[in-house]
Amino acid sequence: MATLTHHHEPAAVEQLAPSPKAQRTFLTIIGAGILLLIIGIIAAILHTGEHQDKIPLVGSTGALHDADVSDKGHSVLIRRIVVSLWHSNLFFVGISAVGTVFMAIQYVAYAGWSVVVKRINEALAAWLIPGAVIMVLLFILGRQDIFHWTHDGIMTKGSPTYDKIVAGKAGFLTFWFYLIRMVSYLTIWGVFSWRLRQLSLQEDLYGGTRYFHKSVTTSALFLVLYGITSSMSAWDWVMSVDVHWFSTMFGWYVFASWWVSGIAATALIAIYLKQAGYLRFMNANHFHDLGKLMFGFSIFWTYVWFSQFMLIWYANLPEEAVYFNQRLGGFDGQYTWMFYFNLVINFAFPFLALMTRDAKRQMIVMKIVCIAILIGHWSDFYLMLMPGTMKGDNGFLIEIGIAMIFLGSFLILLTRRLSEASLIPVNHPFVDESVHHTT
Structure with a gap:
């Protein structure tokens, strides 16, 4: 297994030079994603055609029905x-924002250990504007x-x-108000990410503690605004998909998923950089x-997941239970396996794999x-998202293909x-504290 060594050298400039091989790898990921997307689209069209062939054609009425099925497909x-x-x-977008959130927390906590991964956190925010x-x-x-x-209507x-329940939320769920909220969240996240990045680069050029203290103040304000906007964005972007359903814990649930993903992305990028010969000051302690x-917040995600599920299961109110009924047996059980897989891969596996001290210090x-x-x-x-939007018409080829295009x-x-x-x-x-960090 690959192990990590501890360094006691003065910090020095370390510039990343992206290799042609890395660029080819990223383009290959995008290309594979496009190929998978095309295969998924063809498979979906063929599936629609097979379903269409099973419908008996009876004169003009049958032909119309056939056309309706095609349009629906x-x-x-x-x-x-x-x-x-x-x-x-x-x-x-969530992972990108978490890069800035993680960095801001380190600033307001006056944390020293994380300085060696700070530039990774800054780089994660690169997706915020295109996203x-x-x-x-x-x-x-x-x-x-x-x-x-x-x-419409x-x-x-x-x-x-007309839907009475949806109409009762008309004051909040309107096109322009929703769009204004969306742009506001993304602008706040983007502006503060850009500001912290600029302060960091100026600190590299001019030194001193002036830029550090400005970063602390900026981070404190950002964390307050992010705490509000992240929950609201979860209501808007995810929970309003199931517009009849709501959960007061949902903002925390979505944040927990973004947060642990952002930490995992930071660690994974650091590992690849380390294995490529960079980040020579990063050691096993980091x-x-x-x-x-990752270990702690995988447990936190599970805590929020269980708290939300247990309360809804125990109360067994139809307007609340419908969310889990769709995912546990609904649509002919299409999502049931994923419901349990979610718990295994997001809780059981990280919990067991990272339980020991040595496991956290092994890059593999x-x-x-x-x-x-x-x-x-x-x-x-x-x-x-899928049960509330696609119902039983979900799949994976198109979804994984698009995910790979985004990843590349x-x-x-x-x-x-x-x-x-x-x-x-x-x-x-x-x-210096980060370079000589020990645990």
């Missing part, structure tokens, strides 16, 4: 692509494929599609601390757990951001 396919884009983009653009466009152009409450009394965070173990957590929480968002694009932007400055913030006041 195309509509389902378009909705599936739109929902999949929303799903993967939402996952990566924000994609999210806004998806809502404007494809909102009716994602959100039931955007359908649903809040209009006398309309055939990985141990990242491992403890940490790498496997990080990958499992990222796959697991992507699946967690799949389970949050995300890695290209991340690597570019990492290469723009030293991987070690050499003038950070706590850099």
Whole structure:
């Protein structure tokens, strides 16, 4: 197994030079994603055709029915692509924001150990701007494929599609108010990420503690705003998909999923950089601390998951239980296996794999757990979104293909951001403490 050594050298500039091999790997991931997406689309069209062939044709009436089935199949396919884009983009936007949240927490806590991974946190935020653009466009152009409450007439009394429960939320769920909230969340996250990045780069150039103290103040304000906007974004972007259902714990649940995914992404990037010969000042103690965070917050995610599930199960109120009924046996049991898989990969596996001290200090173990957590929480968002949007018309080829396209694009932007400055913030006041960190 690969082990990590401890260094006691002065910190020095360490510049990432992206290799052509890495760029080819990212493009290969995108290419494989496009191929999988095409195969998934073809498979969905063929499945629609098979279903269509089973319908008996009886004169003109049969032909009309046949055309209706074809139109429905195309509509389902378009909705599936739109929902999949929303799903993967939402996952990566959350991880990007968590990079800034993690860094801000380290600032306000005056933490020194994490300075060696600070530039990774800054680089994670590289997806925020493209992710924000994609999210806004998806809502404007494809909102009716994602959100039931955007359908025409649903809040209009006398309309055939009128829904009293949805109409009761009309003050909150309106197109312009929703769009303003979305843009506000993303702007706050993007502006504060940019500001902390600029302060960090200026600190590299000029030194001193001035930029550090400005970063602490900026981080404190950002954390307050993020605490509010992250919960509201979870209500808007995920919970309003199941517009009849609500949970007061849902904001914490979504944040826990984003948070542990962001820590896993930070640790995984650090491992790959270390194995490529970079981050020479990062040692087993840093990985141990990242491992403890993944271990602890996997348990926290499970705590929130169980608290939400147990209260709804115990009360057994129809308007609350419907959410879990859909995921546990609903739609001919299509989501049941994933419901249990979610618990295994997001709780049982990280809990058992990272339980010992040595496991957190071995890069091979940490790498496997990080990958499992990222796959697991992507699946967690799949389970949050698909039953409420696609019902029983879900699948995986299109969804995984789109996720791979997003992953490759995300890695290209991340690597570019990492290469723009030293991987070690050499003038950070706590850099020596981080270089000599022990646990």
